[in-house]
Amino acid sequence: MTSHFPTSRRRARTREGLAANTVGIAIAVIFMVPVLWLAISAFKPVSALGDFPPELLPIPATLANFDAAFGPSDFGSFLMNSVIVGILSTVIVVCLGLPAAYGLSRTSMRGRAATLTGLLVISVFPVIATIPPLYVSLRALGWLNSYEALVLPYVAFNLPLAIWTMRNSLLSISHQMEEAAEVDGASTMRTIVQIIVPQALPGIFVAAVLTFVACWQEFLMALSFNSNPTYQTAPVGIALFGGAFQLPYGTIFAASLVALLPILVLVIALRRWVVGGLSTGSVKG
């Protein structure tokens, strides 16, 4: 494609590429420093955490912080709550969102554009606006300090973006097979499950991962609606560790590292799809 350019120009392009590669890697490394510092600090003995100048490597490394986090602080129970709330919310979001995405992309339903715009507006609305009424309503229902206190709002707040993501990937699926199935007398549900779902899997995965990550990170509602530690999720546990004056950073970082693992593994494993979802979201939206 660049063959008709003079050689000097091509050489300049190569130089530019090399420079970009170097700068790009440098940027990635800089962005990794804080998270490396988190990991390093999690393996330091508590006594070394306040050293200045700080020790740059955790030698000798210790698991004492992990013992503290999962022993006395019982961080495992916070993690378990995050897992339960995250998985329940994600499953419900996909089950409700996929049919809706289908309706909004592959039927001639009226008001599709208006509905999609409305969903987009809702998806970026500050959560704080709904905290007072939701708190009052959940309390009236006796649902404060429960899993449903988080699953319900998480489903509602993640559905809009999930619907958008899945709708975008449904738009690209050919209509032929679907029409064939319809003519053969397959029910709508069967058509969706057997013909649409297999082709839309990448979009469904992206929607599911984005939803799970959002639930896993959510803090404001988790803090507001569940004050009982029995139902508190990992972010609340991490934020409320320790007292007002001395923060037990070792315990906090050990717990944080474990809490980060699942979403980091998920996001990196599905890197291609997540990046695709984020970038096409903007192109299509």
Next chain:
Amino acid sequence: MSRHANGASLLVDDGNQASTNSNGASLIGSGSGSAPRSGTLRRTARSRRRGVLLSSPALAVVALITVVPIAFSIYLSLCRVDAGADGFDYTFIGVGNYATALRSPTVWAALGFTALYTVISVSVEMLLGLGVALVIDRMTKGTGIVLGLLLVPWAMITVVSGQLWSYIFNGVYGLANYLLVVTHIVSAPVSFLSNPAGAFVALLVADSWKTVPFVALILFGGLRTIDRELYAAARLDGAGSGRILTHITIPLIRQSIITAVVFRVLQAFGIFDLPFVLTNGGPGHATQSIAMLTYNALFQDLNIGYGAAISCITTLVVIIFAVLFLRAFRVEDSVD
């Protein structure tokens, strides 16, 4: 030469090849129709019904848990809400909560901080994000790795980020102070979190770390759609890098920029997790965001009506911003 061989395959490209198996459909189809026009009409009506049926459960849940509560919040904000033994008692008091809120210097301080923070953080993050996106777009190797690594801060739990940066910005033993002292930028450790400007900078750095990758990924998606030949042609015409950026690149990724700005402005305006953990709104109330103020009114002062009034004011500001922004940039054009 291999622009699409790396990690950022566009989702829309997937799943377009599976439609080869549709033989026989037309044979069965042609036998069962009445007049073609009424058949089409019936089919459209059925399709319409099916759309409503399929999307109504999700839309109902969204409306019930986001839209209805915002309406309920308006009522709450006009009441004095007392917590009784079994539930709340509502006494209608009119605009009293709003009057109190608008006379309170704390509310104005929080609004001022939140607005200033939004403007500064979004500007900084958009500039840095654009820079990072431009660099990644020019990379010839390792794009996938860099994109993968940039997802790490993006996927970070904000509360963890808050704790981590409070450790890094610690005034006695923080890593930030170590780096500043080693590079002779300062001679002695700075206590960032105990002065307003330092706390603001700490929030800005922590926030940018997490959101610059987000902005970069969105803008990178836009950059990928630009035809390389355009750059080459502009270069042949003698345009410099600066002119190419302002006259070709930025206009062509306008849609991605708008998306990123809207997302970031609304997120920044609702910021809660980071100041709650990193600065706790301090020193004093210097970094108390409007969301933190609402939270404190609700759960520390137990003043639900007042908290609802502040959150309604927030909602109003957000709506005004959204309308003005959509007007100015006609975002509705892009929704088909």
